[in-house]
Amino acid sequence: MAEEILVTNPDHPITVTDGTIKEAVEAYPFLVIDCWAEWCGPCKMIGPILESLAKKHAGEIVFAKLDVEKNPQTVATYSIRSIPNLLVFKNGNKVGDIVGAMPEEKLIERIRSFA
Amino acid sequence: MYDILIVGSGPAGLTAGMYASRAAMRTLLLASAYHPSLITTTDLIENYPGFPEGISGFELVEKFREQAEKFGLECIQDDAVSLEKTSKNSAPAWKVTTSGSSFEALAVIIATGTEYAHLNVKGEEELTGRGVSYCATCDGPFFKDAHLVVVGGGDTAVQEALFLTRFARKVTIVHRRDRLRATGILRQRAHDNERISFEWNAVVTEIMGESAVTGVKIRNVKNPEDEKVLKAEGVFIFTGYIPYTSFLHGILALDEGGYIVVDAEMKTSAPGIFACGDCTKKLLRQVVTACGDGATAAFSAEHYVNELKGTLYGT
Incomplete structure (x- = not known):
């Protein structure tokens, strides 16, 4: 799979990998990475919520997805032990993570609480 | 309407x-x-x-x-x-x-x-997502070659313990009674599985660890003086x-x-x-x-x- 070029103000969740996560964290001042896997049912519930949030908050928050099965380095770096897991980055630093699915309004509230 | x-x-x-x-x-x-x-x-x-x-x-x-x-x-x-x-x-x-x-x-x-249901013990909430889990299919793959604890003795606990043996080197089932409640075929599979061991008549009193689970403290319900620590990287809770x-x-x-x-x-x-x-x-x-x-x-x-x-x- 070709690696996605980091676009400016995307209105949909972009894909990041072990190879591109560093670049994405540095490029976007407010970045939320959804760590998911094909085997995880609850992760699939978060998918449409992130699509919607990415559209609503385009230009402010960048949403990204990372497949934990294909990116073991990121799993190790951030000690991921549970998915769905959202990693929240502000100005290049990890400021929090959110474990588990939740409704859209609650999720954006939690994301903003880290800002 | x-x-x-x-x-x-x-x-x-x-x-x-x-x-x-x-x-x-x-x-x-x-x-x-x-x-x-x-x-x-x-x-x-x-x-x-x-x-x-x-x-x-x-x-x-x-x-x-x-x-x-x-x-x-x-x-x-x-x-x-x-x-x-x-x-x-x-x-x-x-x-x-x-x-x-x-x-x-x-x-x-x-x-x-x-x-x-949650166990409501020390460490459970703090370590959720850091080794405490209620979803084996979601989180099991993160525990390759680990020692895991499964709490519970019903169908779900035993089914999920069996699933977790695909990843973990050892799975210990901690159950408050002296036998499993799970249906016959699951009970048999658990007893036959070399990677599964049991702690009978035991309840979890604390989940230990700072940034990640390192173990669980268990107590024998028949002899409350009998407490011990099981070293484990993950705890999966299916008690009710x-x-x-x-x-x-x-x-x-x-x-x-x-x-x-x-x-x-x-x-x-x-x-x-x-x-x-x-x-x-x-x-x-x-x-x-x-x-x-x-x-x-x-x-x-x-x-x-x-x-x-x-x-x-x-x-």
Whole structure:
């Protein structure tokens, strides 16, 4: 799979990998990475919520997805032990993570609480 | 105004949705965005008829949804937070409120299911997502060659312990009694599995670790002096269930455990509200019984709606 070029103000969740996560964290001042896997049912519930949030908050928050099965380095770096897991980055630093699915309004509230 | 509003998107809710849609009832199903149906986190279902090879819970529920939507069921992702009486052209109706909107229907079917009970011990909440888990299919793959503890002795605990042996080098089942409650075939598999060991008559009193789980403290229930620490990287908790019915207090009859009391027609104590699946008071909580309840609840609700509208067949 070709690696996605980091676009400016995307209105949909972009894909990041072990190879591109560093670049994405540095490029976007407010970045939320959804760590998911094909085997995880609850992760699939978060998918449409992130699509919607990415559209609503385009230009402010960048949403990204990372497949934990294909990116073991990121799993190790951030000690991921549970998915769905959202990693929240502000100005290049990890400021929090959110474990588990939740409704859209609650999720954006939690994301903003880290800002 | 809908004819029937269904709250919950597990096997009970989706089956009710399929039956209600086929009955040409104007039906809406609210699927929780927060609490996935518990069965979607089960790796393998071997006792739902028609799937001799077994099927994953997620896949099965996707099939239920596909089948229900084929008959026109409208599903949206939203969580009910309250339920109140209302009326439509002097006929009694119900209003279901979510965090952002509200929906009215002549009849409501509650199929909200349950969630896993927490142990409420030190370390559990702090380490959730850092080694404490309630979903083996989601989190098991992160524990390759680890030692894991599974708490519980029922079907779910044993099924998930067996699943976790695919990744872990050792799985210890901690159970408060001296034998498993799980069904015979699962019990046998667990006893035959070299990677599974048992701590009988034991309860977890603390989950240990700073940034990640390092172990669990267990105590013998027969001899409280007998405490020890099991070193482990992960703890999977399947000790029991809590029904999602807190928003129904004061509206309809619940038993002491919070389960909805229904009759054989899935009627609750509140006229126009029906319930089905794991959130109801019943003997056996399985996919197959949830589906049966769901069909009955939809039929019962259809009958109720037709009676209100004066269009009941035979009158």
